[in-house]
Amino acid sequence: MNMLFLGMSILLAAAAGYWVFGRGTPRPTGTWAMGALLGAFALAFASYAPLVEDAVESLVPHVARLLSNSASLVAAMAVVAASFQLNLDLAEARRRIRVRLVLLAVAVFGMTVLFAYEQMGHRSAQVYALYLLLYVTYLGFAVVDFLVQAVRQSLSTRRASVRTGLRIAAAGCVFALVYLAYKTTRLVDLGLELGLVDSTSQCSSLVGRCAFSVTAPALAVLLICLGLTLPAVAYPISQARRRRWETQSFEALGPLWKDLSAAMPNIVLSIADAEDASTDSDFLLQRRVIEISDGILTLRPHRSRKVQKAAQDAIDTGTMRGAAAVEAAVVKAALADLKAGRFADEVAPPAAEAALHKDLRTDTEWLLLVAHAYTGHAGRVADEGRPEPVGA
Known part of the structure; x- marks a missing residue:
């Protein structure tokens, strides 16, 4: 598990650096949102790694959960912000992003307060259920928001790489919804104290219960990042192929x-x-x-x-x-x-x-x-x- 999560974290961090620093061309619209998205996902995956989790929780118990959940919300916000910046006019994009930033701040602040309340010795299933409610609500809102944008734009765009990338990202949203369904089930289970989900065992594989709690979000992140990055990677390749064709045609x-x-x-x-x-x-x-x-x-x-x-x-x-x-x-x-x-x-x-x-x-x-x-x-x-x- 360390190798999986740390490997994905390093890969996502490298992709964030490519977007923000290493493009070698003027930064396109949405660059900083994409950098925030990839960087937040990198932090989230790093916090999932048992090695990192043990290190941070030796300082503050259970804080890895708060870090990973907060990073996931920031990443979800960045996904939506990037899609707005690419698909809407500047004024409308800024207006919608401001609203979602306020909601993000409220969700993260509320989660932090509930986490601190638990740390003071008031741990209970209902408190954690409220924590999950904030997390699931904002994440679900962001995923559906982006899924609608991705499907709509994939039907209207003319660039094949953008169309393919958006469809891959939409597939990632489906896995994110599977993860949210699992979290919602756990939320209801905790709130009503039904005991349907075993929350004491830790994941050591990518199957079974972990397919919903680990595999589904991992695939969601991978597909969304791949889909959003594909046009940026495909563009220089297509430009190189175009220049090669032009040179060969000129000679012929x-x-x-x-x-x-x-x-x-x-x-x-x-x-x-x-x-x-x-x-x-x-x-x-x-x-x-x-x-x-x-x-x-x-x-x-x-x-x-x-x-x-x-x-x-x-x-x-x-x-x-x-x-x-x-x-x-x-x-x-x-x-x-x-x-x-x-x-x-x-x-x-x-x-x-x-x-x-x-x-x-x-x-x-x-x-x-x-x-x-x-x-x-x-x-x-x-x-x-x-x-x-x-x-x-």
Whole structure:
């Protein structure tokens, strides 16, 4: 048990440090709430560890319970505060957070007073029941509050990592509700002195009664923290993958761009305003896509309908790859005609597939297919104007 609880405590403390200090980027909205959440959960789990529990209770008997319960309430408050800061406007978020902070202060103060009353020799089941009532009431309010926010936002967000993270956090809330049901049962048992729950034995495993008192809250904390942290971890990974794709796409478009820019130097955009963005993969790729598109547009008087028809007869145009191969054959023939000073007798229309793309990624994906066919498959144009077979 020491290894489990101390391990989770260290992991959560490291995650809190990552959020607050180690991100290397401007802190996003909700950073301090997330730091408080992870730090409070780290304290709660540390207090559950028998090693820490024995150490603090050697000073004040049973104080580990108060520490862990208070930390759990602070963490629950931080979860709700983070969700409000991310999902509501600033004024409304602050208003709701203030109300919940007041309720948190009342709950923790009341628990502390009841704990001190017990320590003065007035231990009774009813006093502990009142203590549990404050704890369960605020924790249940916070869990339901966050569960509603998580489900609502998971249905409306567009980012896959945020949607997945919120659903994982909502699953964690379900385990938290299981834990609250157990605590409520114990509260009723103590208040009515029914003797249904054995409170004298300590947990030494994660099954049996401990499945409700230890395993359920542990899974709740793990899933909620994982769900809320997932978007922050996924974002730099997705950005690295995006930059890698942009760099690879930029290089793959190089041969086609080189031939077009050599034949039509005017398509190359001015570099006067690009010095500061010379290493920005997004900027460089967008610039290359624009220059290739301009080059293909400039070739319009040389785009032969005869070449286009011959290429369409030679390959299957029912796929994007086949349509790109036809376009590559037309572009290659048009470049040859441009260099020879010949114009098309009948101008070939632009590829219908090219008009379907409205953003950088889809434009790039189309031109990558064209560039691949251009360098790998689009053969030379024979003297009679019919291209050699072009395939995808």
